[in-house]
Amino acid sequence: MNDCIKNVVTIEHHGREIYGVSYMPKHVEKCPVVIFSHGYNGSNADFTMNSEYLVSNGVGAYCFDFCGGSVNSKSGLKTTEMTLFTEKEDLCAVIDQVKRWDNIDADNIFLFGGSQGGLVSALAADERIDDVKGMLLLFPAFCIADDWNQRYPTLESIPDTHEMWGMTLGRTFFESIHGYDVFRHIGKFDKNILIFQGDQDEIATLDWSMRASKLYPYVKLEVFPGEGHGFSEAGNRRVAEMTCEFVKVNI
Template sequence: MSDYLARELTAPVAATADHPGGLVHALVYVPRAVVAGGGRAPLVVCCHGLGESGLRVAPVAQRLAAAGAVAIAPSFRGGGAPTAGPTTEMTIRTEAADLQAVLAVARTWPFVDAARTALFGRSQGGLVAMLEAAAHPAQIAALALWYPALAAPASVRRRFGRIDAVPASFAYRVDEHDLTLGRAFARDLWDLEVEDRMRGYRAPVLIVHGEQDADVPIAVSEAAVRTLPDARLVRVPGAAHGFGDANFETAVTRTIAFLTWAGVLDD
């Protein structure tokens, strides 16, 4: 028997002038001890990467639930899940809106200690988590990021040169296959100054990054720890983009230890 119960969540996302609304679906893992004994547990929302779904970060969420957190793995709209909608409508802002919708619902649950909320993110999910924490620093007690795509805005600007050169749709290489993205994806990244956002987030941040990552070079995370007021970098020798087997175990163990040290998880 696992140490947690698995549930599903559907949260409404309001439409804006630039983006349609909809529903974001998520996997939820609740520690059995909380269900059986009452009390409140910390909350950790896990953000997946580009072209993925919540299933990609579910193993991390399950480990966090076993460590005592209510852990949620959303499937961002347009991210890659079958019910998530077209990828051409997905942007960094729609993913941020999805994350905010999930957080808003989860914070109302009586078994959640909202004061101990942390975010986990891998690759583009790391950028989404970073931006959410920077926008609401008092609400996010800690961040744990794996090879975060913090240089995505600069990468898009280098690729196209100017915003009016971005086509209506374009291919973006992800894990050896092409994902079709829309002009709105580039538009919402274009003017983002991630370093300026990071400077305002003063809670603890852990970044775990493979030294052989060709998709997001480790130099991106090295620059981030110099910018963030309270950050530490764990280098994983020989690891590329994405952790498997022993590298996954190293990363998730360090993540749990960090969130315990930061006061999110119980010791």
């Protein structure tokens, strides 16, 4: 894209390094920016299309790999060291770094999280309300703690490792969410939120997004008929367009 400045940007924090890619529009002195957080075993590349669409409309983006968040992650940590809370630390470190960039409008930083990255974004947003202008969540996995606590109801039942979807989690992941109630740690974010949810999602089902949306004062739940956990090309394109519209309306 001729109108896009694309750079690798790494961020150091908590003794580890985050790998990410920034997408910035040319000829824009200060632009709003969307920070994209990928889902379980995803990567920064999951949101390339979204970022390029934003840049073509004068909005910047930063996509990064969670530390230990994927077998393909270029960031630090092993997958067995990752937890929801190391990922929240990662995202907060990204917010701190991005808001200091000369070419972005620090008053207009938006979070976008998909699946597990949606849950992590929601947790971070509640702690960083003053730094975040708005939030977009794509089939957010508010179900994670409940699902795993049903699978491993006692600390004694937690294994040292567990392989799921091509990635190995460690004991620390499950111990850190043992007895954790997600809905007691979200809902304080008092700015606009847009949730994208497929009605055929069998992993992070619609009822979880409906339950979460009742906690926030300013939230819109956009239901995509026929979409599951992972949208079609047409669905993803609509998400990109609606993300851009959301940013433009809220700056």
